[in-house]
Amino acid sequence: MLIRALLLADGYRLQYKVLRCTSQLLGSTHVFGSHAAGNLRHSRFCRQFHLADRDAKFWNEREVEQLNRLCVERRIDVILPSDSATTGFLSRYGALLARPIFPVPAGEAFLDLDDKARFAALCLRLQVPVPVTHLCSDPAEVLQILADAPREVRFIIKPVDCWGSVGVRRIDPGSDPRALLDTLTYRPLVLQEFIEGEDATTVVFARGGVVLRSVSYQLRDGVVHFFRHEESVTHSEAIVRALQCDGILVFDFRITPAGAVRFIECNPRFWYRVELTMLAGANFVAYGLADDATAEWPVVRVQPQIAGPRALMRRLFSPWRLTRTDLRVLRFFLKDPLMYLLQLGRLLSREGREADGKRF
Template sequence: MTHLILVLDAAQRSALAVTRSLGKLDNIQIVTSDSSTFALAAASKYSQEYLQSPCPSAEPESYIQWLENICTIRQFALVIPVTEITSQLLLMHSSRLPHVRLAFADYNTVMSLADKYRLLEQAKACGVPVPEFTLFENAAGADASRWSYPCVIKPCLSKIFTPAGWIATSVKVLQSEQDWQRARTAAPYLEQYPFMLQEFIPGSGAGVFCLYNKGKATHFFAHRRLREKPPQGGVSVLSESVAIDPALKQYAQQLLDHVHWHGVAMVEFRITPDGQPYLMEVNTRFWGSLQLAIDAGVNFPALLVQHELGIAGGPAITEYRQGQRLRWLLGDLDSLYLYLKSAYPLAQKMQRVLAFFAPTAFFKTRHETNRWGDLGPGWYEIKTYVRQLLGRQ
């Protein structure tokens, strides 16, 4: 029996990783979709067909109507969104999408983790350490003169759904009351929607990547970011698989067990200089560096589909390769450009150039989009990159 799977958000690199992973399975056919005329994952040889949709962020009602129609006509065994907007949009309209099968927990469970206030309350209830925090319904109730600085302003939702579309929010570190006034002016949504004042936790970030099947943990993975875009912190452009920190794994499992999780999740922590972890947030979908986990031996998309559709898989994975690296070449090039434009000392800039052109661990590094066995996405990304570059000049 052949299973037809629809992979949404095909412009995302995580969607490409899903498409390549599932396209290699027996009796699986992949259809990709996005709102542009063509997209990254659609360029893969494992995408059998590409469907252009309305934009889920700008036209949510049209998007749901389109998906309702296409899934009534086509018999998809599974629909896989990879962004927060499409994931939540499909779950909140599940009654209108009876033919759409998702590998997720229900909407309330997802939102209990996606809503950062509800997340921290649940984490406290199951013994997971969290920063000190205070909830404000809106900016009118906030008295910044009484706050201790530095602190963090964190909207409860990173994406807010409104009748007019989605509002993207952001987290701000405040050093003074003046910073709060600037943040309030720059983010009008703070006047209407709830946010938290959160204790600032110094240190570095760390994450645990998890797969659950109906409340039971089945697989875990961890990596560290070696380079990011922008260089001061952002999207990973070079990452490496590492051993899972036992304490972080325990805390992630306590939290996800508590909510009886189903599907994938990325649990993010902040680690203080003295080694104390604090929960920051949970991403309830596939993450950006998904391909690294697959390369290291934990094929999350295939495992998820095998669980969901009852397809027999290979032997259970108990260990994965540590030291495996993943490089997003064009993202790394952008990161280098931003680094060279910055105020770093000349010696550090030269070291960064050397690291770009003469990378270490060469034989343990794979490129995220450029793959000899699937050249289409790499060429598509390069052509798109050049067009955008020329358009900016």
């Protein structure tokens, strides 16, 4: 039985949610993280915080040696990622670590999924429906594509590797994109046709190229609505099978007014609704730590909906509207109130509202 876990972290908002899911199974957890993850030390579920001296995107064999020593000193049984940077680190260096790691996509598979342009190209090869996507080296290339496109088409422009809505902008017909492009500091630029419709997400857990667990949901007014979406799961299975990958893959897609599906991007890591999904009945941390990975697992059954922190705060002003599920979620938050106060302050900031995104 696993006793002690070490969570790798390069921030604290998403990472805290993964910490809570881990603590539900294993109790308090050690954290090895960058300065940006420092607030995790204030959580009552962080057994001890171990500071890395640089951001996770720079981690290499030096951190491998530190982690191997730490695992011996603290008798760690398993190492988990909590974000894109630490998942990428484990995909590159996991084989060098002295303890088992949570399943993650390895090597090129991680890059094919995490890079928005490479993911679109992968979908095209596999005949998974995806919007028309261009990888542009500079604004001049963007302007040329826009000039050649039909006038009524709208586009989204975004970086290849950021998260949430950071750097994402929409270009509407008739607008002058030059002023917008002048404000974008990242290169290259991903230019993607905008798809009218609703956002939705399908999350899968895979081992050996086989999807073992999946849930789909939509976020409406702060409430997560779970549903079964067979088409998105089928496309997800095709991608997982082609890459023969492991781990958690989070597929964001659009559902058009006609009901058609268009895959937008993939985040091969834990995601921002992971703790609400756990409270609804599906703990994806548990799936990665299970010993029976090759068994025939049943379909995930979750509650139809669950309110997030913002929706729950609104309901507190009308307490007669609170359900038993709301009270259970509220108790979950109140077990570690300082961390949620820190996150609330971040959410209310301008930077936090932008980084929060629409699909997480």
